[in-house]
Amino acid sequence: MKNDYQKYLETQSKNLDDWENIANQSLKEKTIDNLKRKFDGNLEKKILYTENDITLESNHAYARGLKEEVNKFLPWHICSMVDSSSDSKLYNSRILNELERGASSIEINYIHDQEGEEILKDIDLSIAPIFYRDISNPIEGSSKFLNLINNWEHKNKKTPLGGLEVDAIAISFSKFEKDNEFNHAELINNLSKIIKENKNKNINLINFDGTIWNNIGASLNEEIALMCLSFIEMLRSNIIDDESLINFTISLDTDFFLNIAKIRSLRIIINNLYGHFGINPIFKINGRTADEIIFKESPWVNQLRITNAALSAAIANIDRLTCHHITNPLGQAPEFVRRLTRNTHIILQEESNIGKIQDAAGGSYL
Numbered sequence: 001m002k003n004d005y006q007k008y009l010e011t012q013s014k015n016l017d018d019w020e021n022i023a024n025q026s027l028k029e030k031t032i033d034n035l036k037r038k039f040d041g042n043l044e045k046k047i048l049y050t051e052n053d054i055t056l057e058s059n060h061a062y063a064r065g066l067k068e069e070v071n072k073f074l075p076w077h078i079c080s081m082v083d084s085s086s087d088s089k090l091y092n093s094r095i096l097n098e099l100e101r102g103a104s105s106i107e108i109n110y111i112h113d114q115e116g117e118e119i120l121k122d123i124d125l126s127i128a129p130i131f132y133r134d135i136s137n138p139i140e141g142s143s144k145f146l147n148l149i150n151n152w153e154h155k156n157k158k159t160p161l162g163g164l165e166v167d168a169i170a171i172s173f174s175k176f177e178k179d180n181e182f183n184h185a186e187l188i189n190n191l192s193k194i195i196k197e198n199k200n201k202n203i204n205l206i207n208f209d210g211t212i213w214n215n216i217g218a219s220l221n222e223e224i225a226l227m228c229l230s231f232i233e234m235l236r237s238n239i240i241d242d243e244s245l246i247n248f249t250i251s252l253d254t255d256f257f258l259n260i261a262k263i264r265s266l267r268i269i270i271n272n273l274y275g276h277f278g279i280n281p282i283f284k285i286n287g288r289t290a291d292e293i294i295f296k297e298s299p300w301v302n303q304l305r306i307t308n309a310a311l312s313a314a315i316a317n318i319d320r321l322t323c324h325h326i327t328n329p330l331g332q333a334p335e336f337v338r339r340l341t342r343n344t345h346i347i348l349q350e351e352s353n354i355g356k357i358q359d360a361a362g363g364s365y366l
Contacts (some may be wrong), residue, residue, distance in 0.1 A: 133166065172187050
C-alpha cells in the first residue's frame with residue numbers, strides 16, 4: 001500500500017490550456033485576456049508567461065543590480081525629504097531628527113544666505129549623504145550647497161558624501177513647457193560649468209531625473225530614453241568620464257512589476273551605453289515616488305501607493321529610495337507623517353528581509 005503522501009507526488013502533467021483554465025476560474029467574471037494591457041506602443045504586459053516569451057539570447061546579468069557585498073543593515077539608503085526653513089537652527093534640527101530616527105540620507109531643496117553653515121552642525125556627511133534637489137532655482141542653490149559642502153570638508157577633514165540632484169536638461173524642458181522664452185541653454189551651460197569646476201570632489205554632481213520627465217507627460221519608454229539621451233548629450237560635451245559619479249532617478253508609480261522592469265531595463269541600457277562608448281563611470285539608481293500617485297484627498301490610500309512603489313524598488317535592488325509623505329500636496333508634514341514615511345523604509349529593510357536577498361526579482365529568493 002502506498003504512503004498517503006505519494007498521491008501528492010504523483011500528479012498528472014498540466015499543459016498551458018490547463019493552467020489558463022485554472023487561472024480563468026480564479027478570476028471569476030474575467031479572463032486572462034481581460035488583464036492584458038498594452039502600453040508604450042508595441043510593449044505589452046501579459047499575465048501568463050511561458051518559455052516561448054523568452055527571446056533574449058544573452059544573459060543580461062547586469063540588469064540584476066548585484067552587489068559584491070550586501071549590507072543587510074543598509075541595503076539601500078533611506079532618503080528623507082526635509083522641509084526647508086529660513087531658520088538655520090530649525091532647519092538643522094529637522095535634518096538631525098530624520099537621521100536620528102531611521103533615515104540614512106537627506107534630500108533638501110533650499111539654502112538661505114544667512115548662517116548657512118549652521119544647517120550642517122553636528123551632521124557627519126562622511127556617513128550621512130545630503131543631496132540637493134532644486135527645480136525652481138537650481139544654479140544659485142547648487143552653488144550655495146557646494147560651498148557648504150566644501151566648508152564642511154575643510155573644517156572636518158573628512159570626505160563628504162551626497163551631492164547635487166539637479167538635472168539641468170530635464171529642468172530646462174520643464175520650465176520651457178511653461179515659458180517659451182525661458183533660456184534653457186544658459187541653465188545647461190551654467191550647470192555644466194559648476195560640474196567641471198567641482199570635478200575633483202568625491203561627490204555626485206551629475207544627475208538624470210526621470211521623475212521630471214514623468215511629470216511633464218513622458219511614458220515609461222520615453223522616461224528612460226530621455227534620461228539616456230541626456231546622458232549622451234553630457235558625454236558629448238566632455239562632462240562625463242570614468243571618474244564621474246552619476247545618479248539616475250527613476251519615477252515609481254503604482255504598477256508594481258513595471259517599476260521593477262524599468263529599473264532592470266535601465267541597468268541594461270546604461271551598461272550597453274558604457275560598452276558602446278568605452279567608458280565605465282560609477283552610477284547609482286535612485287527610486288523616487290512619482291508626484292502623480294499622491295493625492296490631497298486620500299492620504300491613507302497614498303500610504304498604500306507609496307508602500308507598493310517602495311517594495312517594488314527594493315526588490316529591484318535600488319541604491320537609494322526617496323518616498324513622498326502621504327500629506328505632501330498639503331505642504332509641510334507633521335512628525336507623525338514623517339515617522340510613517342521612515343517606518344515604511346524600516347519595515348521593508350528590517351522585517352521583510354528583502355534587503356538580505358540578492359536580486360529577488362531574478363528568482364534568488366528560491
